[in-house]
Amino acid sequence: MNIPKKIRVEGIDFSVLILSNEQMNSLKKDDESEKGVLCGITDFEETKILINNAYCESMREQTFWHELIHIIDSRMNPLTEEQIDNLARRLNAIFKDNPKLFKD
Numbered sequence: 001m002n003i004p005k006k007i008r009v010e011g012i013d014f015s016v017l018i019l020s021n022e023q024m025n026s027l028k029k030d031d032e033s034e035k036g037v038l039c040g041i042t043d044f045e046e047t048k049i050l051i052n053n054a055y056c057e058s059m060r061e062q063t064f065w066h067e068l069i070h071i072i073d074s075r076m077n078p079l080t081e082e083q084i085d086n087l088a089r090r091l092n093a094i095f096k097d098n099p100k101l102f103k104d
């Protein structure tokens with residue numbers, strides 16, 4: 001999958017940035033500093049999706065889906081991180097099995 005540099009979700013344009021592990025770590029909140037590696041973050045104020053470069057392509061794609069689901073979820077009932085991970089994994093698998101899905 002080609003992770004786009006921008007994606008429009010319900011009329012809002014989000015920039016998609018791939019950052020180094022060091023850059024991602026610097027974005028952790030104080031209460032997250034003890035947790036493991038930060039795979040991705042969505043900054044709703046700046047309308048940016050940030051994805052950690054530390055992982056393989058497949059993991060970055062899954063993180064992209066994960067953050068997209070967070071954006072959609074922000075307009076619905078909040079899902080748990082586990083539910084979002086499950087949806088992201090399944091959507092990514094569907095996309096991989098149907099690579100022409102989003103091609104014009």
Ligand SMILES: [Zn+2]
Pocket residue numbers: 066070081084
């Ligand atoms: Zn999440």
